[in-house]
Each structure stands twice: as structure tokens, then as C-alpha cells.
Amino acid sequence: METDRRDFLIQGAGALAGMALLPGLEAMATRAPKGYPVAIIGMGRQGRAIAAELQKLGATIVAICDVDEPRLRSARRRVADATAYADSDQLLAKEQGVEAIFIATPTHQHRAIAEAAVAAGKHVYCEAPLAHTLEDARAIALAARSHPRVFQVGLLARSNPVYSLARSFFRTEAFLKLVSMRAQNSRKTSWRQAASTAERQARLDWRLDPTVSLGLPGEWGTHQFDVIHWFTGQYPHRVSGNGGVFVWEDGRKVADTVNLTLEFPKGQSLQYQATLGNSYGGRYEILHGVNSAFKLAWSHGWMFKEADAATQGWEVYANRQRFFNDEGITLIADATKLASQNKLKDGVGLPNDSLHYGVADFLLSCAEQMKVKTGVSEGLRATAVGIAAQRAVVEGGVIEISQDDLKED
Secondary structure, three states: OOOHHHHHHHHHHHHHHHHOOOOHHHHHHHHHHOEEEEEEEEEOOHHHHHHHHHHHHHHHHHHHHHHHHHHHHHHHOOOOOEEEEEEHHHHHHOOOOOOOEEEEEOHHHHHHHHHHHOOOOOOEEEEEEOOOOOHHHHHHHHHHHOOOEEEEEEOOOHHHHHHHHHHHHHOOOOOOOOOEEEEEEEEEOOOOOOOOOOOOOOHHHHHHOOOOOHHHHHHHHHHHHHHHHHOOOOOOEEEEEEEEEEOOOOOOOOOOOEEEEOOOOOOEEEEEEEEEEOOOOOEEEEEEEEEEEEEOOOEEEEEOOOOOOOOHHHHHHHHHHEEOOOOEEOOOOOOOHHHHHHOHHOOOOOOHHHHHHHHHHHHHHHHOOOOOOOOOOHHHHHHHHHHOOOHHHHOOOOOEOOHHHHHOO
16 A cells, blocks of 8 residues: 555646656657758867767757857868868858758857858757847847747756756746745856967857857846746846956956846846855756745755645655755656656656757747747847847946837847
8 A cells, every 4th residue: 555655646746846857868869850051160179079979869960160260270170071061151062962050159240140140051050149239139039030930049047857857847826925035146167268379269259259258147147037928928028237347457348247137027036146266056047936946056956845744745855855855856757657657756856958848849849840949029028138138237227128128130
């Protein structure tokens, strides 16, 4: 009888949490089409990371492109069978057999490449933020929506199995009502790239060029703001903030530390902090609800239940971790299957980076004409919020975000 009760409660947990609705992580990877012909434009750190995930998933990288010769030379060694190009237009003209293009160039270069790739009839995966200006972001959105091919934006939370699981809790009495939100991204890194010439240094350090960079709010915050948009269905209507160069005093004009308050229409706020000066705490989002709080850290997630929240029964069998005086229930994707095998602890933390699941989702969408997890409309809205947040830091005041800012035309 005890075994039957245990099985029942495990199944109940799956139904409540949406665990059974999530695809198994192994199944997700194997469903990605093998040999799918793709090309990558932009072979910096993110382009190389995309290449690594494509190789894991069994896609065929037909061509790679970068205007920077040292990076292109390095990429050739990593993707030996791919044809290398220094010009993206040349790649699009010659590689007729390529089905999908991954755009991983600096943000301010996205528009021209995205428009050309869409016009060439390719599926497109474009890194986020979409662009460094609203005008360019809207132009990309217009191009994407005017053609039937797949267009996915690289906002990865929506493909992340842990985040999908947390969102299924968020929409039940396990969370109940949103109280407040907090997020941060702390990473000790200068954002400077090593280069042998001043010209190349300036090109590689585009994130430190105030004429094109969206700074920490745009380059990092956009991804985390989208988490809040997705969970709550709301977009901020006002953002205030400040920041400065507190660590890397090397002549840069782009803040290395920022603090923001994003106000939402229903009254709640998101407190956001990002810095290049300290790594403590890393990257996470916290959503406080009446019955529980979620801490989401991309590869991991936890639910902290309130003492007066109703017990559902399945908690007895959940995996737990202690954080000082708080005990968190670990959010484990594919938990129903793991629980039935007494392997819940094996499922703590995702086996792959979030990028892996985003790339897999994109390939599936291309091959099977499935709806993308993060479409161009959400990419535009997250970008608009990132742009407004950077303005708040630069101008040191309050920036209003109108509904028109979130529209595609």
C-alpha cells in the first residue's frame, strides 16, 4: 500500500507541476534533426558556443563567417569541414543549400545581416538583443514577419526546461500571487578583448563603445527581463536607474555596474543589478509569491514554500537543498520519470547549457515548421525594455516605456 501511495503522490506531483508535460531531456536532443545544413555568421565567443551545440546536436555546419581574420582562422580549426567567408553577403549568395542562419555578430550589426538572410529565404536564429536601436529592431521584426520562414530570437529562458517547469508552478496556487521580483547578473570580467592593433581592439571592444553598445542593461538585462515578461505576461511601463565605472577605470564610457528599478502596470517592481566587478551570486531571477518564492539560476531552480502554504503531499518525495535558514525544493525537469527510478538527485541541474535547448528548439522549428519558443515579437519587446533601461543608466533618470515602444510598427 505504501508503494501505491508513493507512486500516486509522485504522479500527482507531475500533474501539479507540469512535470509530465515537459519532454524528457534526452528525447529533446534526439528529436533535433541530424545533418540539418546551417551557417553561422559571427565567430566570436557566442558564435563558437553555438557551433559547439550544433555539433552536439548533429547539425551540419556548412559555412562560417567573420570579418575578423584571426577569429575566422581560429573558427576554421573548430569547424574544419565548413567553408569560411569574410563577407556574409557572399556566404548567402553562394551557399544555396544552407537552410538556416545563426547570427552571432555584435548587436549593432544584426539588422543588415538579418534582413539579407530573410530575403535569401533562410530560417534565422538571431542573438539577443535584436538591435541597438528601436528603429533597427522594428526593421528586423518587419522583415521576419513578412516572410514565412522561421525566425527565433536567442532569449533562452523560454527553451530552458527548468524555467518551463517553474512557470508551470507559477500559474498555480503553489505560487498564487506575485509580490515582488529581483534579479542580478554578477560576473568579474572586463569586457575587453586582446588585440594586436588599435583598430582591431576598437572593433572587438564594441560593447564598450557608447555609440553602439546597450551596456549591461541591454546585453545582459534583456535576457533576464524576458524571463519576467514570460512569467507574468507584463511589460514594464517605467524604468529608473543609475550606474558608473567603479572597477575598470581604463577610460571606458560604458558603466561596469548598474542598478535598475523596472515598474510594472499592476504595481510590482523588478529590482535589477548587474556588474563586471564581482562574481558573487552569479546570474539569477527571484520571484516572490504569496505561497512560495522561486529562485531561477539558468542551470538550476528552487521553490521555497511559505510555512502557511497548503501541503500537496508530493513534497515528501521532492529533492531539497538548504540555503542558510531556508529550504528549497529543487525544480527538476523530467522529475516524474526520475522519481519513478529513485534518481531525483541525478536530475539536479541541467546537463547542458541553456543555449543547447534554444538551438535544439530552433532546429526542430525549422525542420518541422513548429512555432518557435521565442519569436521576433517577444525579441522586440525585450530589446525595447533593454534600450530604455540603458537610457535610464546613461541619463540617470526615469524613462517611460509606452505601448508604442513595444509595437512592431
